Amino acid sequence: MLFSRMTQERTVYPEEQESFLGPPSTTPAKLATRKALLVTLGVIVLIAAITAAITVPLFLLYGGTPDNRPSYTFDDMFNQKFSYKGFSARWISDEDYLYRDEDGAVLTKNVRTNMTTVLMDNTTFTEYDAFDYRVSPDMQYVLLSYNYRKVFRHSFTANCLIYDVQGSVVTAWIPYDDVQYAAWAPVGHKLVFVYKNNLYLKTDFSGNDSQPITTDGMEGVIFNGVPDWVYEEEVFSTDHTIWWSSDGNLLAFAKFNDTQVPIMSFSHYGETQYPRIMDIHYPKAGRTNPTVSLHMVDTTNPAFPTQEVPAPAGFSEIYLYIVSWASNSQLYTNWIPRPQNTSIVNICDVTQTPISCTMIDYQESTTGWIGVFGPSFPMFIEGGSKYLIIQPHEEGSGAGKFRHLCLRTITQGAEATREWLTTGQLKSPVS
Numbered sequence: 001m002l003f004s005r006m007t008q009e010r011t012v013y014p015e016e017q018e019s020f021l022g023p024p025s026t027t028p029a030k031l032a033t034r035k036a037l038l039v040t041l042g043v044i045v046l047i048a049a050i051t052a053a054i055t056v057p058l059f060l061l062y063g064g065t066p067d068n069r070p071s072y073t074f075d076d077m078f079n080q081k082f083s084y085k086g087f088s089a090r091w092i093s094d095e096d097y098l099y100r101d102e103d104g105a106v107l108t109k110n111v112r113t114n115m116t117t118v119l120m121d122n123t124t125f126t127e128y129d130a131f132d133y134r135v136s137p138d139m140q141y142v143l144l145s146y147n148y149r150k151v152f153r154h155s156f157t158a159n160c161l162i163y164d165v166q167g168s169v170v171t172a173w174i175p176y177d178d179v180q181y182a183a184w185a186p187v188g189h190k191l192v193f194v195y196k197n198n199l200y201l202k203t204d205f206s207g208n209d210s211q212p213i214t215t216d217g218m219e220g221v222i223f224n225g226v227p228d229w230v231y232e233e234e235v236f237s238t239d240h241t242i243w244w245s246s247d248g249n250l251l252a253f254a255k256f257n258d259t260q261v262p263i264m265s266f267s268h269y270g271e272t273q274y275p276r277i278m279d280i281h282y283p284k285a286g287r288t289n290p291t292v293s294l295h296m297v298d299t300t301n302p303a304f305p306t307q308e309v310p311a312p313a314g315f316s317e318i319y320l321y322i323v324s325w326a327s328n329s330q331l332y333t334n335w336i337p338r339p340q341n342t343s344i345v346n347i348c349d350v351t352q353t354p355i356s357c358t359m360i361d362y363q364e365s366t367t368g369w370i371g372v373f374g375p376s377f378p379m380f381i382e383g384g385s386k387y388l389i390i391q392p393h394e395e396g397s398g399a400g401k402f403r404h405l406c407l408r409t410i411t412q413g414a415e416a417t418r419e420w421l422t423t424g425q426l427k428s429p430v431s
């Protein structure tokens with residue numbers, strides 16, 4: 001119906017043109033003028049027709065009433081008013097996951113039955129304006145974090161409280177501002193946290209007390225369980241250097257000592273109008289690096305006996321790159337001497353005192369760094385006796401090495417055997 005109205009209006013115009021132009025003439029000059037006039041008028045008519053074609057339907061649609069719809073403002077570009085809604089689920093078993101509903105309550109959902117159970121309503125979340133929650137593996141407690149304050153790329157500090165699921169109450173706090181890290185052990189409800197570069201363990205939630213695991217932490221200088229700037233940014237890309245054995249008994253953690261690392265001062269442009277001067281231990285080329293050591297603590301013993309996990313001997317400067325539990329008694333450690341063109345992997349038997357390690361893999365690069373950004377991560381299978389890893393494979397006939405999947409089997413006191421699961425020349429060789 002709209003369309004027919006439009007065509008009708010368009011056909012009205014030519015008739016009006018005729019009357020405006022007057023009677024036809026016969027001289028060539030007059031003919032040319034008339035032609036030009038006709039073309040000009042044709043263009044005008046076309047523009048008018050297009051304008052009508054647009055305005056008429058708009059008028060009919062909105063009836064000329066004012067448009068009361070909210071407009072998209074400059075601030076809306078940044079305030080996420082029109083952004084999509086995310087959904088975040090955390091698996092807690094093969095069939096159940098944790099999520100927060102629209103009201104902000106924490107629920108568990110079983111994917112087989114669709115049954116949901118409210119673990120915690122939104123009251124405490126709202127009261128403290130919490131930004132994160134972590135449910136203990138035994139589902140008895142929820143760790144809530146609030147007062148987020150960013151530090152570097154991955155690190156931040158926060159305040160933390162513990163909510164008792166059974167009693168639906170806040171039962172304890174970590175009574176410090178600026179907690180650097182807090183997380184549950186993989187089983188039960190053991191909480192480990194880092195404050196002022198020291199590690200603490202909390203197992204009793206009837207009050208605020210906790211037990212220190214380390215005491216030598218010093219802000220900006222000695223770091224326990226959290227990386228210094230170099231390791232956070234350049235090696236681990238995380239805010240913590242803590243690795244629990246899967247039974248939740250043993251805890252491996254890295255300690256960094258930045259005493260000898262020169263200090264760099266720079267302006268930090270934060271929330272305030274004037275920048276703040278920040279000092280960080282920052283090793284430029286050829287200057288002293290932070291030193292790293294790896295330690296293991298038995299959290300089942302209240303005295304927290306701690307042992308050092310030895311680094312490969314004979315290197316004045318070495319980086320710790322990867323720590324992973326192969327089993328509850330064996331720790332996989334990957335170290336890289338400072339030139340970063342060799343990589344050493346040890347398997348350490350943590351049941352021995354002192355802890356003893358054997359080298360199971362040694363890699364060399366003749367063209368540059370080990371790996372792409374570092375060595376690959378192992379994926380342990382069969383109780384820790386074998387692992388899958390991506391490593392360079394020599395393709396022969398001068399083709400070079402290519403990254404392939406390898407199954408490695410740990411044998412007592414020797415290099416882990418290799419079984420290449422993929423081979424072949426890929427796009428480009430690696431070092």
Ligand SMILES: *[C@@H]1O[C@H](CO)[C@@H](O)[C@H](O)[C@H]1NC(C)=O
Pocket residue numbers: 102103104121122123126
């Ligand atoms: C909290 O949940 C209730 C429903 O249980 C809801 O009415 C309320 O809006 C929620 N509060 C916030 C701040 O989301």
Ligand SMILES: *[C@@H]1O[C@H](CO)[C@@H](O)[C@H](O)[C@H]1NC(C)=O
Pocket residue numbers: 112113114
């Ligand atoms: C669970 O919910 C999904 C999606 O609504 C539905 O397709 C499925 O049939 C439900 N399963 C059961 C057991 O009710």
Ligand SMILES: *[C@@H]1O[C@H](CO)[C@@H](O)[C@H](O)[C@H]1NC(C)=O
Pocket residue numbers: 172173174175176207208
């Ligand atoms: C526990 O810590 C919180 C937060 O710092 C504090 O408000 C509360 O009084 C403390 N409780 C006890 C029993 O000390």
Ligand SMILES: *[C@@H]1O[C@H](CO)[C@@H](O)[C@H](O)[C@H]1NC(C)=O
Pocket residue numbers: 216222257258259260
């Ligand atoms: C850190 O290293 C310095 C020497 O650079 C040493 O004197 C100090 O004892 C070390 N601190 C710790 C806690 O290891």
Ligand SMILES: *[C@@H]1O[C@H](CO)[C@@H](O)[C@H](O)[C@H]1NC(C)=O
Pocket residue numbers: 339341342364365366
């Ligand atoms: C690794 O780099 C260092 C320093 O450049 C060099 O001395 C050494 O020979 C290199 N090792 C290998 C295996 O290329």
